[in-house]
Amino acid sequence: MTAQTVAAARSPVPDAERSSxxxxxxxxxxxxxxxxxxxxxGVVRAFAPxxxxxxxxxxxxxxxxxxxxxxxxxxxxxxxxVLIGLLISIVFGTAVGFxxxxxxxxxxxxxxxxxxxxxTPMIAILPLVTLWFGYNADARLAVVVFAAxxxxxxxxxxxxxxxxxxxxxVAQSFRARPxxxxxxxxxxxxxxxxxxxxxxxxxxxxxGAVVAEFFVSIPGLGYYILYxxxxxxxxxxxxxxxxLVAVGVSFEALINWLTRRYxxxxxxx
Amino acid sequence: xxxxxxxxxxxxxxxxxxxEVGEREVLxxxxxxxxxxxxxxxxxxxxxxxxxxxxTMEGEAITSPREGVAMVFQxxxxxxxxxVFNNVAYGLKLAGATRAQIDxxxxxxxxLVGLSGFEHYYPYQISGGMQQRCGLARALAVEPRVLLMxxxxxxxxxxxxxxxxxxxxxIWESRPTTMVFVTHAIDEAVLMGDRxxxxxxxxxxxxxxxxxxxxxxxxxxxxxxxxFAELREHVWNTLMADARQAELEVIR
Numbered sequence: 001m002t003a004q005t006v007a008a009a010r011s012p013v014p015d016a017e018r019s020s021x022x023x024x025x026x027x028x029x030x031x032x033x034x035x036x037x038x039x040x041x042g043v044v045r046a047f048a049p050x051x052x053x054x055x056x057x058x059x060x061x062x063x064x065x066x067x068x069x070x071x072x073x074x075x076x077x078x079x080x081x082v083l084i085g086l087l088i089s090i091v092f093g094t095a096v097g098f099x100x101x102x103x104x105x106x107x108x109x110x111x112x113x114x115x116x117x118x119x120t121p122m123i124a125i126l127p128l129v130t131l132w133f134g135y136n137a138d139a140r141l142a143v144v145v146f147a148a149x150x151x152x153x154x155x156x157x158x159x160x161x162x163x164x165x166x167x168x169x170v171a172q173s174f175r176a177r178p179x180x181x182x183x184x185x186x187x188x189x190x191x192x193x194x195x196x197x198x199x200x201x202x203x204x205x206x207x208g209a210v211v212a213e214f215f216v217s218i219p220g221l222g223y224y225i226l227y228x229x230x231x232x233x234x235x236x237x238x239x240x241x242x243x244l245v246a247v248g249v250s251f252e253a254l255i256n257w258l259t260r261r262y263x264x265x266x267x268x269x
Numbered sequence: 270x271x272x273x274x275x276x277x278x279x280x281x282x283x284x285x286x287x288x289e290v291g292e293r294e295v296l297x298x299x300x301x302x303x304x305x306x307x308x309x310x311x312x313x314x315x316x317x318x319x320x321x322x323x324x325t326m327e328g329e330a331i332t333s334p335r336e337g338v339a340m341v342f343q344x345x346x347x348x349x350x351x352x353v354f355n356n357v358a359y360g361l362k363l364a365g366a367t368r369a370q371i372d373x374x375x376x377x378x379x380x381l382v383g384l385s386g387f388e389h390y391y392p393y394q395i396s397g398g399m400q401q402r403c404g405l406a407r408a409l410a411v412e413p414r415v416l417l418m419x420x421x422x423x424x425x426x427x428x429x430x431x432x433x434x435x436x437x438x439x440i441w442e443s444r445p446t447t448m449v450f451v452t453h454a455i456d457e458a459v460l461m462g463d464r465x466x467x468x469x470x471x472x473x474x475x476x477x478x479x480x481x482x483x484x485x486x487x488x489x490x491x492x493x494x495x496x497f498a499e500l501r502e503h504v505w506n507t508l509m510a511d512a513r514q515a516e517l518e519v520i521r
Contacts, residue, residue: 167348169316172334175336175364
């Protein structure tokens with residue numbers, strides 16, 4: 001009887017869904033996108049001056065901008081600053097986080113400072129950074145590291161602290177040396193935390209790089225956007241925005257893929 | 270293994286425990302919940318220090334985990350990020366084995382515990398019983414002279430538990446080692462042990478050591494022997510006298 005009820009209740013729903021391709025997720029996504037672009041195009045044409053970015057204008061300049069050497073070099077500089085900054089943050093942030101997570105003295109000493117710096121808006125220290133590093137690429141790198149470092153170290157600390165005692169007991173029982181325990185147990189056990197920290201850090205690093213370029217006026221996607229906006233080339237500026245969005249989204253996708261591929265166990269705990 | 274004599278007291282968990290375990294002897298330790306069986310075993314492994322007395326193995330005092338001893342945990346203690354193969358290889362790898370030695374030995378132990386075909390599975394993909402087989406293989410792979418079992422079948426369901434008990438007897442028969450087997454199941458203690466140590470009191474002390482004169486190899490037929498039932502009753506009564514008293518204390 002239960003089986004019958006279930007079958008009866010179920011059958012109408014899939015039928016209704018199957019009958020119409022209009023409700024398929026892919027169609028809805030594309031349709032909503034087209035509608036939004038049309039509204040944008042229409043509003044700009046009706047009310048805004050000619051230089052304001054609109055979809056048709058972006059499409060028109062897209063090929064030229066994407067193959068423009070100046071644009072490519074700007075993109076390369078911003079992205080390499082983000083990647084190098086993230087790399088530095090991963091290495092040192094993880095080291096500091098693990099030290100805090102596993103050594104009580106370090107944790108007690110550093111906790112308030114790391115938490116405060118994690119909460120500090122990096123834009124607020126930007127003027128100071130330019131004083132320390134000068135108006136150059138080092139200032140941008142410093143802002144990226146500052147933006148990314150603390151979300152990684154905070155997560156590494158949480159990860160190292162949440163290593164189940166059972167694992168450490170097993171390691172001790174099998175006579176693991178401290179550095180073996182670090183690489184065999186603390187590191188893999190903290191990986192889900194580290195990836196969560198990295199996801200957060202990547203977003204902050206990207207923001208940091210762009211804001212630093214605005215402020216310091218060094219070549220990069222942020223500066224490209226600023227310069228083109230001020231010279232009424234909004235379509236060109238918008239392509240840099242699209243590239244930044246694409247980078248952010250692909251990084252997110254990369255981390256999700258890594259988690260699924262290499263940490264299949266992490267979701268089961 | 271020349272034997273171990275020890276005396277303890279750790280926050281009054283247990284005190285004045287004196288005993289000796291002979292080579293290839295199986296000592297089952299049983300006692301009411303919270304009597305310190307597991308703590309005693311951890312001290313034997315050297316995971317936690319004693320506050321009184323000492324435990325020696327082969328003439329040396331145990332202060333930290335030493336070579337020749339391996340432990341099987343109630344919580345299995347498998348690493349979720351390692352496959353069955355790598356979990357089993359963990360102890361051997363730490364002991365400094367080469368890749369070739371690991372590739373040669375690990376399949377042998379995986380086969381011994383009946384996990385062939387599951388080498389590349391992760392712990393979350395296999396059942397609790399299989400997880401503990403994996404934990405057992407990891408301990409056996411370092412070829413310990415002393416095997417410490419901490420309620421190894423306490424976290425699996427009743428049927429799996431019985432299966433694993435007979436598997437354990439088969440495996441022990443094929444490579445007998447000295448074994449200290451902590452359990453709270455009376456049947457299991459009598460079935461496994463050459464002697465059953467009853468730990469009770471507050472702080473716990475050795476209340477009685479029961480000689481189990483059942484023939485080996487033991488198997489399912491052992492459960493049907495009248496002597497098995499007799500020993501089982503004896504241990505039961507010894508334990509229950511205490512349990513009843515504890516219950517009365519609660520009522521009062």
